[in-house]
Amino acid sequence: MLKLYNSLSRAIETFKPIKKSEVGFYSCGPTVYDNVHVGNLRTLILADVLHRVLKFDGLKINFVMNITDVGHLTSDGDSGQDKMEKNAKTVEDVMAVAKKYTDAFLADIKAINILTPDQLPKASDHIKEQIEMIQSLIDKGFAYESTDAVYFDISKAKDYTKLIGQNLEDMKLGARQEVVKDPNKHNDHDFVLWFKTVGRYEHHIQRWQSPWGEGFPGWHIECSAMSRKYLGDHFDLHVGGVDLKFPHHTNEIAQSEGFSGKQFVNYWIHGEHLLIDQGKMAKSEGNFMTLQTVIDKGINPLAYRYLTLTSHYRSKLNFTWDSLTAAQNALNNLYQEISSYPNEGKTIQEFSAAFKDAVNDDLDMPKGIAIMWDMIKSDNSEQDKLATIFEFDKVLGLDLEKVWMTNKEIPVEVSNLVKDRDNARTVRDFAKSDEIRKQLEEKGYEVDDTPDGTKLKKKFR
Ligand code: AMP
Ligand code: ZN
Numbered sequence: 001m002l003k004l005y006n007s008l009s010r011a012i013e014t015f016k017p018i019k020k021s022e023v024g025f026y027s028c029g030p031t032v033y034d035n036v037h038v039g040n041l042r043t044l045i046l047a048d049v050l051h052r053v054l055k056f057d058g059l060k061i062n063f064v065m066n067i068t069d070v071g072h073l074t075s076d077g078d079s080g081q082d083k084m085e086k087n088a089k090t091v092e093d094v095m096a097v098a099k100k101y102t103d104a105f106l107a108d109i110k111a112i113n114i115l116t117p118d119q120l121p122k123a124s125d126h127i128k129e130q131i132e133m134i135q136s137l138i139d140k141g142f143a144y145e146s147t148d149a150v151y152f153d154i155s156k157a158k159d160y161t162k163l164i165g166q167n168l169e170d171m172k173l174g175a176r177q178e179v180v181k182d183p184n185k186h187n188d189h190d191f192v193l194w195f196k197t198v199g200r201y202e203h204h205i206q207r208w209q210s211p212w213g214e215g216f217p218g219w220h221i222e223c224s225a226m227s228r229k230y231l232g233d234h235f236d237l238h239v240g241g242v243d244l245k246f247p248h249h250t251n252e253i254a255q256s257e258g259f260s261g262k263q264f265v266n267y268w269i270h271g272e273h274l275l276i277d278q279g280k281m282a283k284s285e286g287n288f289m290t291l292q293t294v295i296d297k298g299i300n301p302l303a304y305r306y307l308t309l310t311s312h313y314r315s316k317l318n319f320t321w322d323s324l325t326a327a328q329n330a331l332n333n334l335y336q337e338i339s340s341y342p343n344e345g346k347t348i349q350e351f352s353a354a355f356k357d358a359v360n361d362d363l364d365m366p367k368g369i370a371i372m373w374d375m376i377k378s379d380n381s382e383q384d385k386l387a388t389i390f391e392f393d394k395v396l397g398l399d400l401e402k403v404w405m406t407n408k409e410i411p412v413e414v415s416n417l418v419k420d421r422d423n424a425r426t427v428r429d430f431a432k433s434d435e436i437r438k439q440l441e442e443k444g445y446e447v448d449d450t451p452d453g454t455k456l457k458k459k460f461r
Contacts, residue, residue: 002057002360004050005314007245007268008163012362015267017236022060024235025051026227026265028244029065029120032101033083036108037288038304038319039274039281043241045305046271046313046363048114050239052395053359064230065117066223067105069098070124070206071195071216082216085205094206098124108291111301113397119230123222127208130217130225133259134193134210142258143193145212146184148201150194154187157254163268164246171246191251192218220251224259227252233260242270243280274308275318294324302398303328309365309396331398332460337376338389338400339407339458345383347391351375359395368395407458414443414456421447422454 002015017023027047030036036044047065054061070084088094102122109116123130134150137143142156154160161168168189182188196215197204207214227235233256240249249268256264273280276287291301307327311317351371358367372392376385386404393400421436437447441459448455 002053003362004267004269005362006266007270008265010165013267015236017059018234018266022062023054023237024231025054025061025063025237026223026231026235026239027063027065027117028223028240028248029067030101030105031068031083032098032105033086034101034283035104035290035292037281037283037290038294039288040241041108041112041291041304042274042308042317043239043271044109044114045112045308046269047239048397049309049313049359049363049365049395050237050269051115052397053363056356056395057360062119062231063115063117064119064121064227066226067098067102067120067122068219068222069095069102069122070127070222071219082204082206088205091205095124098122108301111291111295112305113302113399115397121226121230123217123226124206126222126226126229127217129229130221131194131208131210133221133225133228133255134217137193137255137258140258142254144186148184148196148199149192149215149218150212151185151190152193152251152254152258154189154191154254157258160189160254161246161250163250163253189247191220191247193221193255194218220248221255223248223252224255224264228256228259233264234262235265237267237269238265239269239271242272245270271313272316275316278318281319289319297321299324299328300331303331306331306369306398309369312366313363334376334398334400335403335460336457338386338404339460340455341382341386341404343383343386345381345385345387348375348378348380348384348388351378351388352391355392355395368392372396410445410456411443414440414445417443418447418454418456425449 003012004015005011006013027044030040051061051063071082084094084098088097134143137152138145138150143150143152164171194210194212194215194217195201195204196213197207198213201215204216206216208216227238238249238252245268253264275281276289279285279287281288291304294304295301303324304327307324308317310327351374355368355371358364358371361367372389375388378385380388390401417436417440421433421440424430424432424436440447440456444459446457446459448457
């Protein structure tokens with residue numbers, strides 16, 4: 001039984017899907033104006049681990065992740081430059097930037113084995129749905145039109161701050177959570193549903209016709225409109241980083257529940273941040289690293305995935321090159337270890353059950369990793385260990401089967417060298433056999449002379 005910490009109730013709860021046939025699952029995706037950083041990827045790996053655990057438990061999932069390609073301002077409030085329009089002059093420029101970074105994002109998530117979402121809707125393809133929702137919010141008295149925008153009236157929302165569990169007055173508002181004092185607003189915290197391209201946004205490039213004149217949607221409405229379209233008014237799970245609890249997820253709840261009159265999401269899962277030098281990794285801080293930086297240092301992107309699995313998602317994780325190198329070494333040791341295992345074994349029940357319990361216990365991946373190493377070090381047969389670790393890898397996503405298969409495909413020149421070396425040993429030409437051993441090492445292979453004959457191992461370093 002899957003147990004998860006639900007930010008909404010601030011407690012660990014047993015996960016009960018709304019429908020047995022399919023779990024509805026939404027994760028806030030990237031704003032495609034630049035490459036994502038490894039901090040963003042930590043949160044996406046959390047979503048992926050949850051996705052994989054649900055599948056591991058035999059559930060069917062509809063996993064939706066949005067692509068923000070419109071209207072995300074540099075501030076999380078209602079002001080600032082639109083990130084998408086930095087350096088752009090025309091709509092074509094904006095869409096070219098969006099395409100470039102959407103492709104880069106898809107390549108990144110593939111490199112760290114994030115299962116492709118079932119739907120990847122773009123905000124710019126769902127303007128009609130956003131306008132319809134805003135109109136309905138106005139009709140129902142949750143929103144009002146002002147001279148420069150349509151605002152959501154937070155005083156009309158039922159328990160507006162239920163996700164953060166404190167009053168707005170008691171909240172310490174950080175840089176990402178500032179309030180814009182605007183004489184057009186009824187309450188300081190009212191947020192924009194639709195920006196009119198007048199005044200401060202007169203020159204905004206992306207604009208659409210609406211009942212309130214030309215303009216563009218606020219950042220929060222896209223997630224409400226697209227989750228509704230693909231998952232319905234009420235669905236199971238919503239994931240994001242802790243910084244999105246307020247204002248983004250708080251506003252999603254206000255919009256969606258105002259619109260439907262029903263509960264929006266049953267379980268809200270929030271991942272802690274990746275830190276660097278003990279501060280949050282963020283674009284705005286200029287302290288971020290992309291996956292490409294990791295690859296350029298000769299590190300396997302999956303070593304970064306492994307690193308994130310060694311800390312619990314609700315704990316902060318401080319990024320250092322030393323810890324990433326240690327993760328790379330651990331992953332190489334794992335690859336090395338399993339590469340010579342024979343197949344056709346059976347899963348080891350004791351370890352399989354312990355692993356399943358750990359990952360279902362609020363996604364306790366550090367414990368899952370520890371169980372995996374205990375299993376590797378146990379005195380079970382190698383073929384049973386292989387079957388068991390392939391089972392674990394459905395959740396871990398470390399490419400174990402692929403690495404094991406590749407290792408079986410020994411290049412012809414390597415197997416010829418092994419034959420030559422065996423022949424040299426038969427005629428006791430040890431100088432030649434040592435020479436061939438060196439050649440094999442240069443090609444990344446190690447030979448072991450065992451009573452059962454020569455064993456070849458690919459080296460992972
Ligand atoms: P953003 O592009 O800032 O909206 O972030 C996209 C996703 O990455 C959100 O779920 C954020 O909460 C998450 N995120 C941003 N920075 C970090 C970080 N340093 N560590 C973990 N997650 C982050
Ligand atoms: Zn969102």
